[in-house]
Amino acid sequence: MSASADALHIVCPHCHTTNRVRVADMRNAPSCGQCHQALFDGHPLALDQASFDKHIGRSHVPVLVDFWAPWCGPCRMMAPAYEQAAGLLEPQVRVAKLNTEDAQAIAARFNIRSIPTLALFVGGQEVARQAGAFRTAKDIADWTRSHL
Template sequence: MTDSLHIVCPHCHTTNRVKRADLANAPACGSCHQALFTKHPVGLDEAAFDRHISRSQIPVLVDFWAPWCGPCLQMAPAYEQAAAQLEPEVRVAKVNTEEAQSLGARFNIRSIPTLALFVNGREVARQPGAMSATDIVRWTRSHMP
């Protein structure tokens, strides 16, 4: 296990090298100087999604959602709460499938909301349907390496 990890900034999407021991100490981006972890889901377009999935060395939890989806909107506060509990061990992100339709197609998203957990660039688990914050955290941690 290496002493440092690559973490992609949620603001400027620059890849940063962060010591494991510093993850809990509110590390900042070396490029834009903003916090690498905000305790809130980061909205990703296709380019940012690919960067976070391929370059982050922490798991990335993605909520595939749409603004017209009632269950998606109902789950949004729970997803916010889960982000506060999961960071910095997990990057918590959202993909609006209306704006990033190609990502929905690429990952064969058939119902929303759908949570997908990516580790080392690969999808390792998927869960369709709205969940509570407790269930999101439990599900995510149960599928982490």
């Protein structure tokens, strides 16, 4: 939590600027102070080598990451449910994806051995992990909420 208990740090999915957002404003579609785009849009954020640590380490909301690859059949099958889960979980949870082919160093750092793998980060630390595809957005949202 930030220095003030009534504000959260939220990293913009567009320009990656860290914003300070009052808790009371989280449900009112907050926008970035730098680029003025929505901080949450109900879609998974595509992370890469450059943005991963910033979003995991600086965001005060939990971050759910789907470690995936474009060649992975189960990853492609789960993608629509994961997309829908973003609408169920945001703004309480940032929903993100990391292509392990493009970010092999991060996948290695977190010892990702099978994909898809969902990992939930709170306060910059991994608190839960699940390998394998989920079938529905509700299953993804329920699993995430059960670890918060």
